Amino acid sequence: xxxxxxxxxxxxxxxxxxxxxxxxxxxxxxxxxxxxxxxxxxxxxxxxxxxxxxxxxxxxxxxxxxxxxxxxxxxxxxxxxxxxxxxxxxxxxxxxxxxxxxxxxxxxxxxxxxxxxxxxxxxxxxxxxxxxxxxxxxxxxxxxxxxxxxxxxxxxxxxxxxxxxxxxxxxxxxxxxxxxxxxxxxxxxxxxxxxxxxxxxxxxxxxxxxxxxxxxxxxxxxxxxxxxxxxxxxxxxxxxxxxxxxxxxxxxxxxxxxxxxxxxxxxxxxxxxxxxxxx
Amino acid sequence: xxxxxxxxxxxxxxxxxxxxxxxxxxxxxxxxxxxxxxxxxxxxxxxxxxxxxxxxxxxxxxxxxxxxxxxxxxxxxxxxxxxxxxxxxxxxxxxxxxxxxxxxxxxxxxxxxxxxxxxxxxxxxxxxxxxxxxxxxxxxxxxxxxxxxxxxxxxxxxxxxxxxxxxxxxxxxxxxxxxxxxxxxxxxxxxxxxxxxxxxxxxxxxxxx
Numbered sequence: 001x002x003x004x005x006x007x008x009x010x011x012x013x014x015x016x017x018x019x020x021x022x023x024x025x026x027x028x029x030x031x032x033x034x035x036x037x038x039x040x041x042x043x044x045x046x047x048x049x050x051x052x053x054x055x056x057x058x059x060x061x062x063x064x065x066x067x068x069x070x071x072x073x074x075x076x077x078x079x080x081x082x083x084x085x086x087x088x089x090x091x092x093x094x095x096x097x098x099x100x101x102x103x104x105x106x107x108x109x110x111x112x113x114x115x116x117x118x119x120x121x122x123x124x125x126x127x128x129x130x131x132x133x134x135x136x137x138x139x140x141x142x143x144x145x146x147x148x149x150x151x152x153x154x155x156x157x158x159x160x161x162x163x164x165x166x167x168x169x170x171x172x173x174x175x176x177x178x179x180x181x182x183x184x185x186x187x188x189x190x191x192x193x194x195x196x197x198x199x200x201x202x203x204x205x206x207x208x209x210x211x212x213x214x215x216x217x218x219x220x221x222x223x224x225x226x227x228x229x230x231x232x233x234x235x236x237x238x239x240x241x242x243x244x245x246x247x248x249x250x251x252x253x254x255x256x257x258x259x260x261x262x263x264x265x266x267x268x269x270x271x272x273x274x275x276x277x278x279x
Numbered sequence: 280x281x282x283x284x285x286x287x288x289x290x291x292x293x294x295x296x297x298x299x300x301x302x303x304x305x306x307x308x309x310x311x312x313x314x315x316x317x318x319x320x321x322x323x324x325x326x327x328x329x330x331x332x333x334x335x336x337x338x339x340x341x342x343x344x345x346x347x348x349x350x351x352x353x354x355x356x357x358x359x360x361x362x363x364x365x366x367x368x369x370x371x372x373x374x375x376x377x378x379x380x381x382x383x384x385x386x387x388x389x390x391x392x393x394x395x396x397x398x399x400x401x402x403x404x405x406x407x408x409x410x411x412x413x414x415x416x417x418x419x420x421x422x423x424x425x426x427x428x429x430x431x432x433x434x435x436x437x438x439x440x441x442x443x444x445x446x447x448x449x450x451x452x453x454x455x456x457x458x459x460x461x462x463x464x465x466x467x468x469x470x471x472x473x474x475x476x477x478x479x480x481x482x483x484x485x486x487x488x
Binding site (some may be wrong): 106124134135136137139140141142191192193194203204226227230231234237238258259260277 | 280281282283284285318319322325326347348351352355358359389390431
């Protein structure tokens with residue numbers, strides 16, 4: 001039988017986890033959280049939640065916190081999810097970025113959260129298939145996640161039927177090989193993305209992320225509370241070049257989070273732009 | 280041309296930094312001529328909890344910061360800190376002539392229920408009715424169990440019609456049956472004020488359902 005998690009334990013953990021990751025669990029997530037906490041108490045051979053919590057807080061390596069974070073984060077996505085934004089990228093955003101560029105440096109795209117890689121790889125495939133500029137410009141795709149297990153999975157590039165169900169069949173045939181456990185992404189695409197571990201709520205983690213032209217941060221900020229969301233918006237502001245844009249999930253709006261960005265209404269999608277000049 | 284990869288994220292080095300990233304250096308950078316340097320200083324001060332005087336420096340800078348992007352970061356840093364100096368600084372902004380700054384302070388204080396709770400009584404009793412209205416605005420999304428009783432207290436005692444109207448509007452959104460008698464009393468107290476009649480009627484309808 002798994003150890004019990006009391007109301008007080010849940011509150012203590014919720015507060016701690018929020019401070020560390022910016023992710024806030026509502027009371028409705030109690031079962032989800034309790035179950036995972038109880039499993040970790042048992043697996044780590046701690047005698048109860050209290051001793052496990054002490055380990056979690058004071059362990060110098062932070063290894064257990066990382067394991068728990070991996071368990072607590074939601075990783076659900078698929079190839080070509082919200083495809084209209086990729087259309088917007090190739091038809092509207094990139095042409096504008098290219099026309100503004102004064103150097104021959106790479107166009108830099110940051111995708112966070114990476115999850116199991118469907119989104120950054122979708123961008124790479126989309127650029128290869130639909131953007132002629134790929135012949136003229138270098139593109140660097142960096143994709144980050146707080147969950148190290150999911151990053152390893154992303155690097156591997158092995159996907160289930162569900163992950164690829166939105167892909168047009170010709171693209172599935174072109175870039176994937178059917179294997180016993182699902183679909184293996186080809187090495188040419190796997191090599192287009194650099195995966196990194198980043199906690200978006202840790203300013204020390206995000207500090208090196210700068211000079212991006214485009215950020216994709218879809219369906220992540222919905223898990224954050226207002227202050228963490230605002231801090232994340234400020235991180236993206238500093239990560240973008242002037243004129244760079246951020247694409248959020250279809251139900252998210254930067255206007256409700258921060259006034260730092262300008263709304264850009266392209267025919268395909270609404271995105272948020274860092275002003276060219278600071279105000 | 281095509282896809283390129285850097286094998287590791289390039290660290291940000293101290294090369295080219297005008298000031299060290301320690302407490303004194305970051306406080307000094309809050310007054311840098313370059314808004315980007317000021318914004319990064321405010322951002323980096325979030326992690327520097329043992330930095331005496333930094334909350335006061337952030338508050339001082341906030342009052343005269345012309346760049347919106349720097350102001351936003353200062354406000355977030357103050358909110359994340361939520362110490363007494365930060366909260367007092369936000370309270371000070373409620374009396375500012377700058378409407379944007381006042382609204383930003385209200386939004387920041389909404390995120391600090393535990394820190395705002397001990398001082399909300401004082402704000403709701405401020406001599407300036409505008410400050411009292413801002414205090415009611417803070418209650419709008421303050422996650423605190425006393426919000427309704429504070430609002431009831433406002434509509435029972437505040438002499439200013441606009442303060443009471445703002446509180447009645449909000450009770451229509453967050454009030455329960457507990458606010459019902461106070462709303463009826465407010466209707467009587469401001470019997471000649473059409474807006475109060477409208478706002479209380481609406482609130483009562485919503486509460487009764």
